Amino acid sequence: MERLFVRVERLSKGLIFDCRMCGQCILHSTGMTCPMTCPKNLRNGPCGGVRPDGHCEVVPAMPCVWMQAWERSKQMSMYGKAILQVQPPLNRSLQGTSAWVNDLNGVAQKTPAGWEQ
Ligand code: SF4
Structure with missing residues (x-):
């Protein structure tokens, strides 16, 4: 299922935003x-x-x-x-994954240890 999201995201956001699929939009x-x-x-x-x-x-x-x-x-x-x-x-290990999925499962919001804003 995630592969489908990746494909759709790559195609749609690639066309519209020149998305590079960083995984943390x-x-x-x-x-x-x-x-x-x-x-x-x-x-x-x-x-x-x-x-x-x-x-x-x-x-x-x-x-x-x-x-x-x-x-x-x-x-x-x-x-x-x-x-x-x-x-x-940026979490470079998310390169090529779906930012949509990463947003939904909370992975995109995780920050590196020690990071404070
Ligand atoms: S920020 Fe990341 S996910 Fe969003 S459009 Fe750019 S490369 Fe794609």
């Missing part, structure tokens, strides 16, 4: 912009290398994912302030 906190499309996979805002034109320092042709996330967050009435929340470290 934070789209609602990033203006529906997938943070994993950032070449550095940053989950807490931009690096210090954003170019003056707002593009990425790693891929100059690409707009900074975090600049987009910030702008799009401002358009979201319900989760607009969620971008200010500090995200815990």
